[in-house]
Amino acid sequence: MTMAIMVVKITYMGQVQDKTVLSAMRSCRFFEDMDEDTLLLIRPTARRIIQPRNTVVFHDGEPCHGFYIVESGAVKLYKESSDAKEHVLHIAMPGDCFGEAALFLGKGYPASAAAVQDSALILLKKDEFLRLLQEHPEVSFRLMASMATWAHRLVNSIESLTLKDASARFADYILSKLSPKAVDGTIVDLGMPKQVLASHLGMTGETLSRLLARFEADGLIAAHGRRVQILSLQDLRDLAEYGATP
Numbered sequence: 001m002t003m004a005i006m007v008v009k010i011t012y013m014g015q016v017q018d019k020t021v022l023s024a025m026r027s028c029r030f031f032e033d034m035d036e037d038t039l040l041l042i043r044p045t046a047r048r049i050i051q052p053r054n055t056v057v058f059h060d061g062e063p064c065h066g067f068y069i070v071e072s073g074a075v076k077l078y079k080e081s082s083d084a085k086e087h088v089l090h091i092a093m094p095g096d097c098f099g100e101a102a103l104f105l106g107k108g109y110p111a112s113a114a115a116v117q118d119s120a121l122i123l124l125k126k127d128e129f130l131r132l133l134q135e136h137p138e139v140s141f142r143l144m145a146s147m148a149t150w151a152h153r154l155v156n157s158i159e160s161l162t163l164k165d166a167s168a169r170f171a172d173y174i175l176s177k178l179s180p181k182a183v184d185g186t187i188v189d190l191g192m193p194k195q196v197l198a199s200h201l202g203m204t205g206e207t208l209s210r211l212l213a214r215f216e217a218d219g220l221i222a223a224h225g226r227r228v229q230i231l232s233l234q235d236l237r238d239l240a241e242y243g244a245t246p
Contacts, residue, residue, distance in 0.1 A: 021046050024071040024122045027095040029149065030142040041136060045128040049121045051075070057113040057121070058099070064109055066126045067099035068092075073119025074192055076200070077111045088200040091116070091192050100143060103130065116196050167244035169201045170211045171236045174221070174228065186230045193226075 025031045025039055025046070034042075048071070051057060057068065057075060068075070075092040089111055092098045102109045103126060133140045164172065177188045190197055198208040212228075215221045220236055222229040230236065 021048055021122055024069050028069045028097050030145060045124050045132055047123045049123050051115040051119040051121050053115050053118045055115055058109050060112045061108045064102035064126055066123050067097060069097045069122040070094050071120040071122055073115060073117040075113050075119060076116050076196055077113050079111050086199060091200055093191060116192055165243045166203050166207055167211060168240050171240040173201060175236060175240055184230055184233050187227055190226050
């Protein structure tokens with residue numbers, strides 16, 4: 001997929017940007033439990049970036065210059081095979097961070113990243129952030145916990161791709177977007193364009209379209225563009241666990 005080459009706008013922080021960046025940091029999984037004083041120590045390492053849709057944030061193998069928090073929009077992390085086929089590893093949504101593992105790898109980013117929607121990102125600069133880690137070890141422990149969570153998520157993703165059929169993977173994805181209190185009638189946003197979601201689930205766009213139609217015909221969901229209404233939560237759970245009936 002050819003990405004448009006565009007200049008990204010970096011916003012250096014005045015008073016308004018300070019509040020925006022601090023809010024985005026609080027939403028990030030390994031900053032959310034930190035006290036205000038610690039967040040204020042971290043804030044000077046951050047820059048706010050406007051990333052237009054279909055622009056590359058960084059390329060696979062590119063030297064690490066920092067890691068990112070998604071303030072708004074969505075960013076895909078992906079690898080390309082030798083025949084230029086793209087496989088989406090993960091979609092980073094608001095509150096997610098990405099690129100943090102590359103801080104310590106010393107070999108550049110392990111995958112490419114590109115915005116799938118117009119996005120606002122918070123970049124925490126590598127050199128400044130590493131200095132902060134040396135001075136404040138509690139931030140280091142939070143970062144390690146974040147990377148452990150990412151590794152666990154990756155194992156689950158690999159397990160899903162290898163052990164579950166396409167119907168089960170799609171049902172499992174829909175369920176992952178629901179809150180624990182979801183009931184029949186709940187409406188959920190699938191969170192990304194259909195083609196990106198298909199790649200994320202290890203299937204073609206045509207297969208995903210057929211699954212949407214089948215789920216509707218079977219009374220599991222009602223589709224409204226990128227939003228779906230849950231009609232039979234229990235049947236979706238059964239499908240995610242056991243797969244489609246032959």
